[in-house]
Amino acid sequence: MQFPLLLPTLLFGQVLGQTLDDPDRDHAWAPAGPGDFRGPCPMMNTLANHGFIQRDGANITRENAVNGLREGLNFNPDLSNIMFDQAIIANPEPNATYFTLDQLNVHNLLEHDASLSRSDAYFGNNHVFNQTVFDETKKWWQGPIINANMLANSKVARQLSSKAFNPTYVFTQLTEEFSLGEVVAPVIAFGDIEAVTVNRTLVEYFFENERLPTVLGWKKREDVISLSTIFHATSVLRNATSLFTDSKAVLSKRKLSRNSHFG
Ligand code: HEM
Ligand SMILES: *[C@@H]1O[C@H](CO)[C@@H](O)[C@H](O)[C@H]1NC(C)=O
Numbered sequence: 001m002q003f004p005l006l007l008p009t010l011l012f013g014q015v016l017g018q019t020l021d022d023p024d025r026d027h028a029w030a031p032a033g034p035g036d037f038r039g040p041c042p043m044m045n046t047l048a049n050h051g052f053i054q055r056d057g058a059n060i061t062r063e064n065a066v067n068g069l070r071e072g073l074n075f076n077p078d079l080s081n082i083m084f085d086q087a088i089i090a091n092p093e094p095n096a097t098y099f100t101l102d103q104l105n106v107h108n109l110l111e112h113d114a115s116l117s118r119s120d121a122y123f124g125n126n127h128v129f130n131q132t133v134f135d136e137t138k139k140w141w142q143g144p145i146i147n148a149n150m151l152a153n154s155k156v157a158r159q160l161s162s163k164a165f166n167p168t169y170v171f172t173q174l175t176e177e178f179s180l181g182e183v184v185a186p187v188i189a190f191g192d193i194e195a196v197t198v199n200r201t202l203v204e205y206f207f208e209n210e211r212l213p214t215v216l217g218w219k220k221r222e223d224v225i226s227l228s229t230i231f232h233a234t235s236v237l238r239n240a241t242s243l244f245t246d247s248k249a250v251l252s253k254r255k256l257s258r259n260s261h262f263g
């Protein structure tokens, strides 16, 4: 997912005619079968597992993406169109009109190092969920509610681990923009966007099962998610990735420790 980079002109891109939601359509979860395509995005995999986009993960057109993101998550079409525009480079064919989930696997195109739940390509499979990597990530989510600081810490920790141990580590400023959107995505889908918090149980269930956490009481948002909704959350996350504090925070901590030890 990649939100913050977008040129304002893209906002006025094409908006497709909306088809009516069919309340009878079956969105039961089923894992990918043999021959189905999946990729490095836990949410696109999830939407395929529920049939919000085609279950085989192949040939996802603009209309498929816009409808799937609206029906599954209540994303507004403008936002989904922007995301599709950014994703279509995954299909190497000139003037492609669709992409297939496994086309997202190409390393250093859209897929990048230091993911929260996937290994760096250097160490192994860069697109299948990796429990070892995700356990490293979860270490930083210290509480039943994940906040922006914890999300930022897990992101920075994954980058530091890659920078230290992966000699092919690549993470550009462009990667950073994509990564911020991805790391805050669980808040967008399942959390409190204003507060930039999300229930950890729901997030873990989502990553580990590639399934919407409906059974845990989650429901699709009633308010439509737009680019401006997301912008706030990515800004808070971006700030939280800084390793600096202001001096007030440091002073008040010193004061606190002085009081508690010598007070
Ligand atoms: C057109 C729609 C989308 C496309 C093409 C797409 C594509 C991608 C790609 C290529 C990655 C891999 C980046 C990496 O970690 O190396 C990714 C990661 C991710 N995406 Fe998506 N995405 C889409 C929509 C969404 C949505 C709607 C959400 C949730 C609201 C989402 C959540 C995530 C998360 C959480 C990750 C990070 C996984 C990790 O770090 O292990 N994506 N996406
Ligand atoms: C659909 O996707 C499959 C797998 O990527 C591809 O082989 C096939 O040509 C595509 N079909 C169409 C109609 O584009």
Ligand SMILES: *[C@@H]1O[C@H](CO)[C@@H](O)[C@H](O)[C@H]1NC(C)=O
Binding pocket: 094, 095
């Ligand atoms: C792709 O689109 C461009 C611009 O419309 C066109 O000039 C070009 O011929 C197209 N390429 C193919 C392979 O269809």
Ligand SMILES: *[C@@H]1O[C@H](CO)[C@@H](O)[C@H](O)[C@H]1NC(C)=O
Binding pocket: 118, 119, 120, 123, 124, 125, 130, 131, 132, 133
């Ligand atoms: C999972 O990730 C770790 C760390 O990058 C790696 O050593 C391991 O080979 C990966 N497992 C698989 C199945 O790719």
Ligand SMILES: *[C@@H]1O[C@H](CO)[C@@H](O)[C@H](O)[C@H]1NC(C)=O
Binding pocket: 144, 145, 199, 200, 201, 202, 216, 217
């Ligand atoms: C998080 O969600 C789970 C599953 O619905 C629920 O049992 C738990 O009470 C929630 N945690 C918090 C802190 O709200």
Ligand SMILES: *[C@@H]1O[C@H](CO)[C@@H](O)[C@H](O)[C@H]1NC(C)=O
Binding pocket: 232, 235, 236, 239
């Ligand atoms: C992020 O930090 C900048 C610079 O300190 C500040 O101006 C801005 O208001 C902060 N943004 C958010 C969303 O907290």
Ligand SMILES: [Mg+2]
Binding pocket: 040, 111, 112, 113, 114, 115, 118, 119, 120, 126
């Ligand atoms: Mg990756």
